[in-house]
Structures are given as C-alpha cells and as structure tokens.
C-alpha cells in the first residue's frame with residue numbers, strides 16, 4: 536500500500552538516460568559503461584539497469600560484488616557485460632559462471648584462482664596508480680601477464696581526485712596508467728569515472744565508467760557541467776504548530792527561537808537514511824519556500840521552520856529534501872555530506888526490498904508519467 540504518510544523517493548528514468556547521453560558525449564571515442572553498484576546508488580539497480588539498457592550504446596555495467604551482479608543479470612538479460620569490481624573469491628566462482636559475470640582482478644592470487652577455475656574466460660585487471668585502495672601494484676604487471684589461462688579483455692585504474700580537474704594527481708595517474716596499459720595491447724583501457732570523463736578527452740581512453748553523474752549529482756566539485764536531477768525525496772508534514780521566542784526544538788534543545796515561528800514537523804529521519812548531519816544545517820523546499828531544518832534530525836522526524844512559506848503550511852503538504860526544487864548538491868553542501876551519501880543513505884533503506892523494512896517508497900517515472908511496469912519489475916510491487 537502506498538501510504539500518504541511515508542517518505543517517497545521518485546526516480547525519473549528519462550533524466551537518468553539524458554545524463555548518460557550527455558556525459559558520454561564528453562568522451563565520444565570511448566565506450567560509456569554504467570556503474571550500478573550499491574543498488575544503483577540507492578535508486579534500484581533493476582529499474583536503473585533496465586532503463587539504461589534500452590540505449591544501444593549502454594552495453595557494459597559495473598557492480599561492486601557478485602550478488603549484485605547476479606541480480607543485475609536477472610534484470611537485464613544475457614547480452615550486456617557485467618564486471619564485478621571487488622574481484623573473484625573462491626566461494627563466489629559458481630556465481631561468476633552461472634551469471635556470466637566478469638571479475639575485476641585486484642591481486643595476483645585472484646588472477647591465479649580465476650585462470651585456474653575459468654581458463655580463457657574474460658577478466659579485467661585493476662592496477663593501482665595512486666588510489667591505494669584496490670588493485671595490483673604497477674610492479675606486478677609482468678607477473679600477472681605470465682599467468683597462463685588469463686584472458687585479459689579490460690585493463691583499468693581509478694582516479695583519486697576526479698572531482699577536481701585541476702588536481703595534479705589526475706595527470707600523474709594518467710601517465711602511470713598509460714605505461715601499464717601499454718603492456719596489454721589487446722585489452723580495452725579504462726581510467727575515468729563520471730568526474731574523469733569530464734576532465735578531458737584523453738582521460739576517456741577506450742571506456743569511461745559512469746556513476747554519480749547518471750544519478751543526478753555533480754561529479755565535479757565546481758558543478759560546471761549540467762546534470763539533470765533524477766531523484767526527488769519528499770516527506771509529508773504530519774503536524775503544524777507555533778513556537779514562541781525563547782523556546783527550543785528537539786533533542787538536546789539545540790535550536791532556540793529568537794522570535795515567534797511557525798513549525799512544520801515532517802515524517803522523515805535518520806532511520807530513513809537521511810543524515811543526522813542535516814541537523815540545524817539542511818533545508819527543505821515546502822509550499823514555495825526553502826525552509827531551514829531546526830533542531831536535530833531524529834529517527835523518523837524532522838522539524839522545519841515554515842514561517843516564510845507563501846502558502847500557509849498544513850498537514851499532508853510534502854516537503855522536498857532533494858529534487859528539482861532543492862538540488863541534491865546544495866543539500867549535501869549545506870549538510871556537510873556528499874550527494875553519493877544522500878542518495879545511497881535514503882535509497883539503501885527504501886522499500887520494497889526483500890528482507891528489509893524501510894518505509895521510503897521508491898516510485899519510477901519516465902519524465903512526468905509513471906514508468907512502464909516492465910522497468911519496475913519487483914521493485915514496484917509492494918512488499
């Protein structure tokens with residue numbers, strides 16, 4: 536049952552596809568792959584994957600771990616390539632076979648394991664060019680080339696500072712990557728995430744791996760590249776009341792009114808994945824005004840200062856916490872978090888999800904109209 540008193544995450548699949556085309560066009564010579572890890576940044580990998588796969592150019596997907604790959608394979612069918620960033624582990628090799636997943640190899644042990652268990656099957660190599668998170672070291676290139684049975688179809692690395700085009704680390708990683716990639720002439724080369732794809736064409740190599748920009752948050756700190764909002768988080772007002780000067784709001788009494796205020800209490804909180812860091816810092820768009828969050832965000836409630844709304848606020852009105860009227864990057868900046876965190880925090884607790892009881896309802900649209908049931912699949916059915 537769609538409940539009027541629940542928060543909603545409305546997702547525009549047409550805007551998602553528009554962002555894909557726009558960012559892909561920045562590196563026209565490169566294939567544009569889609570990163571749909573973490574349930575497509577909280578927006579639902581099934582619907583997002585199906586929508587992206589309607590575009591002829593979108594033929595390669597990346598997930599973080601193999602269970603995500605298996606679920607994505609069931610959603611998007613046999614054709615697209617699905618790469619798994621975290622690499623192959625012995626207990627998951629059967630899933631790689633059953634769902635035709637391609638591992639991203641991060642260690643020599645993984646290379647040997649996969650070559651032994653699936654000789655000749657395609658594999659990607661991830662070289663660490665400075666991120667110091669995952670990947671083979673540059674010095675391991677010759678050792679990994681010597682592993683027999685390994686069929687390397689993609690060589691990749693990951694930029695540490697892609698959101699800042701002027702950062703010197705980008706050029707340093709590009710040249711380190713070029714040196715390594717030259718050792719694998721037959722393989723596709725991939726270095727850039729959505730930020731990297733916007734730094735300059737030479738970062739595009741053969742393939743870019745697009746994530747956050749698809750989902751409507753800016754990949755660049757400067758926000759110099761236009762991205763359409765994709766997700767809209769709204770929550771209903773469940774009580775309206777007046778507050779006198781000198782009174783305080785919420786846990787810890789961290790906000791004191793300096794004059795009479797009209798408050799709107801909204802049904803959303805950190806239990807829904809909305810960050811407590813928004814306390815006394817975030818804002819929501821309500822009845823034509825941007826209303827400050829006053830006091831602390833509680834588990835399932837947020838109080839807004841709705842004194843200045845042009846239309847008087849009433850129970851049932853919906854406040855927008857991110858979306859077309861409250862850009863996710865503005866909300867993130869005000870709250871001291873990043874767009875990625877707002878999306879995955881709220882989306883990670885959205886329902887219906889097998890085994891999880893979050894109350895945020897995801898709804899899918901294609902522009903202004905509800906998306907076709909074919910995109911929505913299990914996501915759209917109520918738990």
Ligand SMILES: *Cc1c(COP(=O)(O)O)cnc(C)c1O
Nearest residue numbers: 570693728729730744745746747
């Ligand atoms: C998450 C991730 C991406 C996508 O990054 P965005 O900044 O979201 O575009 C690309 N490559 C790797 C290795 C990643 O982990």
